């Protein structure tokens with residue numbers, strides 16, 4: 001058994017499969033700007049570095065070139081307005097997520113979320129899932145000047161909750177989660193089922209590779 005007091009979770013691709021809602025918002029943005037819709041696998045590969053990068057990657061694919069600042073800004077505003085309407089609709093949790101989070105809380109583990117998704121969208125998602133009370137701290141990609149793969153948000157959570165990074169576990173689906181945790185001096189679990197630009201999460205060298213969220217209970221709660 002691994003002994004950690006604080007578990008920091010990624011959100012998209014780790015707790016929820018948010019690509020359906022992100023795809024809706026991306027395609028609404030593309031339609032508004034006169035472009036053809038993007039297919040689901042493409043959107044899946046564009047997630048991971050926050051909304052600005054998602055919008056930039058979608059626009060670059062549609063235009064065949066990098067957007068200028070004005071186009072990017074207009075597209076981001078269109079995306080935000082569309083995503084605001086759907087972010088908390090029809091949420092799908094990966095198998096085992098809700099039960100395992102509840103078991104970790106019952107065992108006295110402290111839980112936090114560090115996502116690259118802009119913070120404004122996150123409270124509604126957690127409220128719609130009944131998870132608002134489970135996490136002591138929630139940081140979005142724009143909560144601090146740096147987002148994952150910077151270790152800054154992970155270390156900020158430890159400082160705020162007065163916890164030692166050496167007794168903290170990061171759990172995520174992307175190399176950004178693994179790199180952030182490694183730079184923060186934290187152990188990290190890489191989940192295989194999320195979004196990692198189509199790459200194998202094992203390649204970034206997490207301490208554990210799990211294909212099932214419920215396996216976290218075996219890692220953290222059995223002795």
Ligand SMILES: O=C(O)COP(=O)(O)O
Pocket residue numbers: 010011012013046047048049050051054114115116117118174
């Ligand atoms: O919004 C993103 O690009 C990714 O979000 P995540 O950090 O929760 O996976």
Ligand SMILES: [Mg+2]
Pocket residue numbers: 010011012013014048172173174194195
């Ligand atoms: Mg993720």
